[in-house]
Amino acid sequence: MMSNIELRHLRYFTAVAEELSFGDAAKRLHITQPSLSLQIQSLEQTIGAELFVRRPNVRLTKAGEALLSRAIPILDQTDEAIKLARNVAQGKxxxxxxxxxxxxxxxxxxxxxxxxxxxxxxxxxxxxxxxxxxxxxxxxxxxxxxxxxxxxxxxxxEYAFEIVAREQLMVVLPASHPLADSSTVSLSMLADESWIMFPRSVNINLYDHLQMIFRKAGVTPKVVLEASVIQTQISLVEAGFGITVVPVGARRIQVPGVVYQAISSKESRTTIAFFWRxxxxxxxxxxxxxxxxxxxxxxxxx
Missing domain, CATH: 3.40.190.10 (Periplasmic binding protein-like II)
Structure with a gap:
């Protein structure tokens, strides 16, 4: 029989229990007092116990006190669940x-x-x-x-995406390199250098994009070492193993003994994409x- 009790019954009951007045509770709930009285009587019949003493003043019975102690947390949790669902739907x-x-x-x-x-x-x-x-x-x-x-x-x-950044590519040179003080350099000026690159398996598309840039510059890079992490690539340049190419944002990595030089080619850029289903x-x-x-x-x- 408890399955016949609805949340509205608990809300009506709680309002009367808090106001200790059917009239005031009815105003709070925006319903008529007779309608509220009928709803409370229906709830009492379903439970099989009186919840209020009506005269001379409205007050809770022992059964009513017991129900109130459980009804308030149930209603609070319900309100929180509704708020959560609404906020999730709205992205909040x-x-x-x-x-x-x-x-x-x-x-x-x-x-x-x-x-x-x-x-x-x-x-x-x-x-x-x-x-x-x-x-x-x-x-x-x-x-x-x-x-x-x-x-x-x-x-x-295969997924929805949007390009959210375009970054210039730069070469990382040892501070002692002859081109270290140049404002910009071209890849053709670095044709005979030893290169430190990331493995193709790390990002096939970026790797192939870089190789395309090298080809257009007429350069076949001599790769002497591979490193997956940009910080490692830069540290290897500092250690004298060769030079590398990185996006301009990598300038934020401060490593003593290296310099960042812009590549003069207009095609020397990389993109960042945000994607989703x-x-x-x-x-x-x-x-x-x-x-x-x-x-x-x-x-x-x-």
């Missing part, structure tokens, strides 16, 4: 899992966009998961992440994308 609460290629955090606008998003939506838990481009694609496919940030998206991208787009995903755009990432600011 929940969890947003985003895969990232570590180097994208070097793009100066991106941390600002993330900070602004977290300030706007303090109820959203933004989880950043470092993983390669290939692993991000798989993670999105199986639902491990909700969106991702990668460098140089493939031309046949179009059939699972959410308000939170759109809000994060908006912050990236509004922070100027799409203009390639650094």
């Amino acid at each position: 609460e929940g969890v947003l899992r985003m895969g990232i290629v570590p180097s994208v955090l070097l793009e100066s606008s991106l941390p600002r966009a993330i900070r602004r998003f977290r300030e706007r939506f303090p109820g959203v838990e933004l989880q950043l998961l470092e993983m390669s481009t290939v692993n991000q694609f798989e993670a999105l496919r199986i639902g491990r992440i909700d969106a991702g940030l990668i460098r140089q998206p493939p031309k046949n991208m 179009e059939d699972q787009a959410t308000t939170m995903i759109q809000a994060l994308l908006d912050e990236m755009v509004n922070s100027g990432i799409d203009e390639g600011k650094s």
Whole structure:
């Protein structure tokens, strides 16, 4: 029989218990007093016990006190659940899992966009998961992440995406290099250098993009070492193993004994893309994308 009790019955009962007046409770609930009295009588019949002493003054019975002690937490939890569901639907609460290629955090606008998003939506838990481009694609496919940030998206991208940054590429030279004091350098000037590159498996599209830039410059880079992490590549330059190419945001990595030089070629740029599953787009995903755009990432600011 308890299954016949609805939340509205508990709300009516709680209002009377708090006001200790059927008239005042009816005004609070915006219903008539006779209607409220009938609802309370129906609740008492369902439970099989009187909840109020009506005369001379309204007061709770022992059964009513027991019900009130449980009804208030139930109603509070219900209200919280409704609020949570509404906030999640509006993108104000929940969890947003985003895969990232570590180097994208070097793009100066991106941390600002993330900070602004977290300030706007303090109820959203933004989880950043470092993983390669290939692993991000798989993670999105199986639902491990909700969106991702990668460098140089493939031309046949299977997911919805938007370019949110374009970064100039730079070469990292030892401070003692003859071109260290030049304002810009061309790849053809570095044709005979030893290069430190990341393995193609780390990011096939970015690797092929760089090779295309080298080919257009008429250069076949002599790769002497491979390193997956930009910081390691730069440290190897400092150690004298060769030179490397990095996005302009890497200048934030201060390593003694190296200099960053802009590459003169107009094609020496790389892109950062935000991507997601179009059939699972959410308000939170759109809000994060908006912050990236509004922070100027799409203009390639650094």
